[in-house]
Amino acid sequence: xxxxxxxxxxIFTEVPLLERFAxxxxxxxxxxxxxxxxxxxxxxxxSQLSRHEINLCLINVPAGDLMQGGHGLAGIPGxxxxxxxxxxxxxxxxxxxxxxxxxxxxxxxxxxxxxxPCLKTLASNLKMACSMLxxxxxEPVFEMINGxxxxxxxxxxxxxxxxxxxxxxxxxxxxxxxxxHMAMMGEDVLETLKENIAVIGHIQFADYPGRHQPNTAxxxxxxxxxxxxxSQYQAYVAAEYKPLGHSNDSFSWKAEFFPEHD
Numbered sequence: 712x713x714x715x716x717x718x719x720x721x722i723f724t725e726v727p728l729l730e731r732f733a734x735x736x737x738x739x740x741x742x743x744x745x746x747x748x749x750x751x752x753x754x755x756x757x758s759q760l761s762r763h764e765i766n767l768c769l770i771n772v773p774a775g776d777l778m779q780g781g782h783g784l785a786g787i788p789g790x791x792x793x794x795x796x797x798x799x800x801x802x803x804x805x806x807x808x809x810x811x812x813x814x815x816x817x818x819x820x821x822x823x824x825x826x827x828p829c830l831k832t833l834a835s836n837l838k839m840a841c842s843m844l845x846x847x848x849x850e851p852v853f854e855m856i857n858g859x860x861x862x863x864x865x866x867x868x869x870x871x872x873x874x875x876x877x878x879x880x881x882x883x884x885x886x887x888x889x890x891x892h893m894a895m896m897g898e899d900v901l902e903t904l905k906e907n908i909a910v911i912g913h914i915q916f917a918d919y920p921g922r923h924q925p926n927t928a929x930x931x932x933x934x935x936x937x938x939x940x941x942s943q944y945q946a947y948v949a950a951e952y953k954p955l956g957h958s959n960d961s962f963s964w965k966a967e968f969f970p971e972h973d
Contacts, residue, residue: 713940715965715972716742716768718915718951723958732759738962739973744769744949747778749800753807760808767810768947769852769913772840773797774816783818785840785853786833786865794836798843805849812850812913812946814887815840817865817875829865834878841881852887852912857895868896869903876910885912889951894919894930901935908944917952924952925964936968 717723717740723731728751735743741764748756748770760767775793777783784794801813815837820829837853844851853875858867866872872886888911890900904911916935918928925932939948954961966973 712971713936713944713969714742714768714947715969716740716744716947716949718744718746718949720744720746721951721953722961725958729755729759732763732765734958736763736765738959739965740765742766742768742947742949744947744951746771747773748804749773753804756804756808767808769812769814769949770801770804770810771814771816772801774818777816777818781819782821783816785815785836786818786829787821788824788828788832791832791836795839798840802843802847802849806847810849812852813844814913815851815853816856817853819861820863820865822863826865830875830878833865834875837875837879837884838881841879841883845883850883850885850912852885854887854889855892855896856889857892859895860892869893869898869907873907873910885910887911887913887915889915889917890930890932890935891915891917891919891922891952900930901938904935905938905942908942911944911946913946914939914944914948915951916948917950921955922953923955924950924961925968927955932964932968 717735719731723734743765775784784790784797805813817833820826841851855866855872856864858864893900918925918930921928
């Protein structure tokens, strides 16, 4: 059975992060993900998870200045020590909060750096991350992000992700598949899910274009979710969208596509 989650970094942003756990539970979610939880202490998060009987299923490794328009860490030559420190912080949070999976963001190619050294740095850092996480039974994933929203991102599509998996050669490493990003890159969402499901460790969804909730644009989510329910995929499927309107009014898709969770 699919484990349905909601992203607390993009949804329920009408209130501070600390207050979003209660809203997630009120809407029937038992699992949440947070992009970067580090603004809160471990104890603050643990208290919310316990109080509302919620599981934190995914966090991102700190990505330096990436979200502020910078290059990030994982694929940037010369940032290897900073990336290791980021991994240590991630492991501290993930082990304390029993997070089963963490996402590693590749970063952007700097304008003054060739692509190949960046990809080699990324592969090396992913190998190191896999080894560090394996000691704690935490699964690593890395995400493809479209190059329109984030120009020069190092892994933008399925083919590039497949090449990175081949370069890293670690059995634990899998893709994080965001349906919106792949639609932005012109990928056929359902077909690429079918073709790559064995190496996909986490799935996120938003409609395209707009990145709002399902049924607001062009992605046929009914077919996607029906196939996922019948597939071998047993991990999390997370709503990660920008609500069109108030967050509380953005969940009509839940009763339609996941009545078993409603």
